[in-house]
Amino acid sequence: MKKFLISTAAISLLGSTLVSASGAPDDLVNHAPVAHPVEALLGEPASEKSAYIEQYMLKESKIKKIEDEFGPDGLTTIQRAYATKINQPIWTVQGAYDLQATMEDVFAHGIIADDIFDDDFDRLMQRRFFSSSADKQAEADIKLTLIWLRLAQAISGDLSEEHAMTQRAGSPVLRYNIPTSLLNSAQGSSDRELLAMAPTAPQYHRLKTVLAQYRQLRRDGGWLAIRDGEAIEAGDVDPRVPDLRARLRAESYDVPDPLEPESPNLFDEPLSSALKLFQTRHGLEDDGILGGNTLIALNESVDSKIDRIAESMNRWRAQGDLEDRYIWANIPSFSAEGWNNGKMEIKQRTIVGKTWFATPEFSDEVEYVVANPKWYLPVSIIRRQKVPKLKKDPGYAAKYGYKIFDRETGAPVNAFEVDWTEPGVARKYKFVQQAGEGNALGEMKIIFPNQYSIYLHGTPGKNLFDRAQRTFSSGCVRLEDPIAMAKWIARYDEEVDVVEITTAIEADQHKRLDLEDNVPVHITYFTVTVDETGTPYFWRDVYDRYNGSIRYVERYERDFDDRKSRADIRG
Template identity: 60%
Template sequence: MNRHLLLSAAFCLALAPTPAFATDGPVPHTGFNENIPIQMMGDELDRPIAMVIEDRLTTPKKLKKIENEFGSAGAKVLTRSYAGRLYRPIWTEVGAESLQGVVDNLFDHGIVSDQILRNDLRRTIKSRFTSKSPKSRAKADIQLSLAWLRTAKAIGGGLKDEGGMATPMKIGVKKFNLTDSLLQSGLGKSSTELFAMAPNTHDYQKLIAALATYRELAANGGWRGIPEGDAIEVGDKDPRVPALRTRLRAEGFYDLEQLLRSPDADIAIDVLDENTVIALKKFQRRHGLNEDGILGNNTLKAMNESVESKIDKISDALHRWRYQGDMGQKYIWANIPSYTATGWNRGKKEITMRTIVGKPRFATPEFSDQVEYMVANPKWYLPVSIIRRQKVPKLKRDPGYADKYGYNIYDRKTGEKVDAYSVDWTERGVARKYRFVQEAGEGNALGDMKIIFPNQYSVYLHGTPGEHLFEKAQRAFSSGCVRLEDPVRMAKWIARHDDEVARTDITEAIEETENTRFELDEHVPVHITYFLVTANDDGSVNFHRDIYKRDDGIRTVKKMAKLYKPKPTTVGAHLDGESAH
């Protein structure tokens, strides 16, 4: 068949009825994309290769292997891409080299290419374009496409279907035409197509830069840990102080030249001075520690974490971002380990506040949903789990606890209000027999606002009467919900562009202490995540404590740095001589 007959046959196939793409059902083996440049259709020399490709992609046993790895979605992307070209090869030499370039740059994203590719890509490229065997060239072309799918899966967080990348979240699927993207990559656009699948969030881009910075630190030897000992406060003399300065300087918290210009430059090198305390507080702030300027046990442990461990944590954060999915145009991001909630709109952070999250035994879950309504001056309807775990033990000791904290108790069968003193709180299963309601007002556990996104966990955002707890560095105190430092301000931000709710309505409801529900016309996504590393606007990063012990999956070569060994100091040595050490 000559070239003109081949194209005619292809257009006939295009005119024939074809089934719509779906996740289920048989994999289609025919079809034609009229947008494909004519040069991608190949020439007569490709026919023997096309016959082998068709055999491999239409033989159930061989296709099953592909489905086992990529699922039916990935298999459909592959078969549709080839079928639309009458099984001609997809990969040009320029396209293959562009794919190699992407794979070479995966390391920058914290992805180890050896872990996602099944074979040597360079060898596959050589086989595709130099082998004299049509069978070998066909196999190599398919292998290049499979390598592309693996790379897309790694960068984009998994394959879902023709139009999306998979995400474990309820919302936020990233949309891509994977078939067209594969074909364009075959022409040489792998970098554009594949890296477009990566997250486009503020933190992801900043973390890529941070990963490069910390890898450079590792290449230069990292840093030495500080030996254990008594806590060191400002003015204390300790032989480990030079090690502290060296450690702070290694990660950019302490500038030696600035210190030498300071009024403290004549202080002995083994005395903790004010300037070093300033750098130490900065370190503590970026590591979720109490900002007290004291080198205590927790600060020492954080300082002695190795650069390799931090690199792995940054890589893990990048991995988590890839599987997070599209956050949306306007959304709330509540990150558990950082104890923060931020409101983002079109790539800009518009609001941020501190949070309180669940205790380790009542861990706040990770999930995404959408805010549907808000309630000013809310009543608190206690879940059975909280009644059983927290309230029944207290009522056993003192039934007067209910009145003291404003809890009304109702019989679930009759709906009648009951006196706490009339209930046998030692009875088995008593928590399920009664409904607890805490009225709105001062002391209400939800504060003056709750923000609801209905979910299976009964978790939501709300205020709290315990505002003093926001002053603590570690704030895992709740029973699972996320308490906001300023829930009214967050509610107003959510409603700012909502046609159904005016910000003045929220203010008036709070002032009048009326229990008021606000239905939202615009449902704003909320994402509750568990990132141990987050980025700041200036590119610096924060390392958060693993409050729920979830970093076991992080590939860590060496968690603790080698210890600093102090050199003998000359009697009377001062800071201006520290450079000699």
């Protein structure tokens, strides 16, 4: 991207017209816009430019184009900003120059500036500040504003609701005023105004650091692919072992030299340990075996990983404000965390929906918890899972604690007296599994009423938590320890007491406990997360929501065939 070069004399002259905002407190992002009599310097009557801008704002075609791209709130932002300046141009040379610099800065956020403005910025600057036509200057000013809005939309994730863009913690400004931010940026503070709109979620800033690290890995050459072959484990001899060692080192894994230097093709225990760590960080069974799934993960290219990191940052921008205390359940990482004021206070393993019962992504609020819950089965599960079993054995209902009721009369029904082969039979009966040891919801469910009938709950199948990929539920999120999560929620609630939860569980009491303060819950789909030490985890795209966009290395080590020949001779 070209930079617009301005002479020292021009900068000095323009600078003399600027009213500095540096006297404002450092923690204020949305300080009051300052006056800037740039028209006097440029020599064009303000009225000609004002007339052009006013006419521009009245044209239906222009209005529609802005609304199509930015929505009604984007149009309102532009109208308010220019109305504040009585439809005069708002951009100064310093403002435009800083905007260009900010366009390059957002690369660190995984945003490609050319996707926002693919024209010649140098030419745009020339038109805005040195054109002999007042109309062209005014038009260029509006284009600068549209570039700013695209950047604001990209870095914030959404400009459709100004009130959803909360200010960072500790700032006396509670909400963004987008028109004011625009005017401030036009004076020369785009970097401060726009980058302050980035998400404050800890994950976002960790991902930003990791993005820079992986871009450096790409500059260093990335890594080569490992050839396909039979699975190998510690103790095996294989010509791909040196390639595996080099591949792990290329991604900064600590891999020692071979224990037996004269046997470089020996898969030794230290290498197996390093591979186990790689598997853990890629959502694989950490068995230390170089098998099919591990080979696929190893051969993902550095460019593909960079794209996944950038996409995760983009998803965080779209996520919006998480609030101070919340539950974050991420589907690909099979985890749920409780956060309070920027600190993670509880973390658990989870089980999510099977691929054909995929857990949806959405945000809601926990309203109540239920100790020793009964399970009221939805029709979809009755039809898909229970009716086929009852066709084979009507005694299945009693064996697993299900009571069946007629939906019209509410009368209890004997499973042996129902024709389970009848079409539509699932809609005629209500199934309720009683609380107890075999209840599918375990000892606790955490409810946030939603259109998907999804909630957090326990499970009697604790052994499934030891699996690396845990897509076993019918859509709900199963928690490893839902009682602990419920107690964490209650710890900050004025209505529900931790002791009350403990008492209900110990007494096997079926009890609903309504919260005084609802707790936000966010169910997300990030295939890259970063832990508190800065270590990235690249999770499997379990629902293929990235549409097969993961790419693989196709270059191999050149001397592989020679090593294979030597290994075959020794074998």
